[in-house]
Amino acid sequence: MKLNRNSFKVIALILILSAAVYSGYLLLRGADITITMPSLFRPTPGARLIMSMDGFRFTQSENGRVSWLMNARNADLYENKEVHLKEIEIFFRDPDKKEAVLRGETGIMDTTSGNASIQRGVRDVRIITSDGYLLTTDSLYWKSGERLVWTADSFKLLGSEVYLEGVGFSANMDLSTIVVKENVKAVLQE
Numbered sequence: 622m623k624l625n626r627n628s629f630k631v632i633a634l635i636l637i638l639s640a641a642v643y644s645g646y647l648l649l650r651g652a653d654i655t656i657t658m659p660s661l662f663r664p665t666p667g668a669r670l671i672m673s674m675d676g677f678r679f680t681q682s683e684n685g686r687v688s689w690l691m692n693a694r695n696a697d698l699y700e701n702k703e704v705h706l707k708e709i710e711i712f713f714r715d716p717d718k719k720e721a722v723l724r725g726e727t728g729i730m731d732t733t734s735g736n737a738s739i740q741r742g743v744r745d746v747r748i749i750t751s752d753g754y755l756l757t758t759d760s761l762y763w764k765s766g767e768r769l770v771w772t773a774d775s776f777k778l779l780g781s782e783v784y785l786e787g788v789g790f791s792a793n794m795d796l797s798t799i800v801v802k803e804n805v806k807a808v809l810q811e
Contacts, residue, residue, distance in 0.1 A: 668699040677706065681735050681765060689713045689765075691730070691737075702732045709739055711763070720751040721796070723761065723770070735765030754780040754796050768793060773802070784808040 677696030681689050694708035711723040726742030738760065739746050745757040748770065758776035763769075771791035778785040778796070789802030 668701040668703065670697055671700055672698045674698075677704065679704075679730070679732070679735075687714065688768075693728075698732075704730045704732055706730060706737075709737075711737070713768070715768075718751075719797075721748055723748050723763070725761065737763045737765075739763070748796065750796055752780075754778060756792075756796060775804075782810050784810070 674696050675694065677691075677693040679691040680687055690712045691706075692710045692712075693704075693706040695706070697705040699705070706728045707726065709723075709725045709728045713721045713723070723739065723746070725739035725746040726744060728737055728739040730737040739762075741759040746759065746761045748754070748756040748761070756776060756778045758772045759774040761770050761772050764771075769791060770793075771789075773789045775788045776786065776790055778799070785799075785801070785805070785807045787801040787803060787805040790799055792799040
């Protein structure tokens with residue numbers, strides 16, 4: 622008899638809990654319940670960081686030949702295929718053996734397209750070409766497919782035969798063709 626009483630109590634308890642759960646379901650179904658989580662435990666908005674690394678290298682080849690190579694001291698890779706970079710150098714080489722180096726302190730690169738934006742930190746963003754040109758500015762945008770750089774910021778370009786400054790420009794990577802947007806000042810030297 623003792624066993625039956627205990628069995629009866631367990632069965633009654635299960636039935637009462639089941640009725641309570643089912644009643645709660647009927648009462649709350651269709652209700653919009655918002656569960657709040659302390660801000661400490663909420664994920665930060667934006668793309669999720671996948672990996673951080675020291676020493677980052679990214680290369681693009683065309684017809685079996687390296688057309689440009691990027692090195693960075695630090696890189697953070699996010700799930701949206703963006704890489705946030707620190708202390709960046711991009712080395713360019715064209716078929717005519719002309720070379721250029723773009724240097725900047727911080728930047729963001731889209732790993733799908735190879736396009737990048739480079740921003741000034743303490744030092745200017747700069748491009749140095751193998752034929753002696755130096756371009757400095759606060760920011761540069763790089764369009765990989767067309768090998769173009771541009772900025773809306775003021776810039777200075779110094780070469781053995783020319784000094785050029787202005788606001789906003791676009792150029793091919795070796796700086797052989799450059800289009801200045803406004804406030805152009807040029808000094809030609811012999």
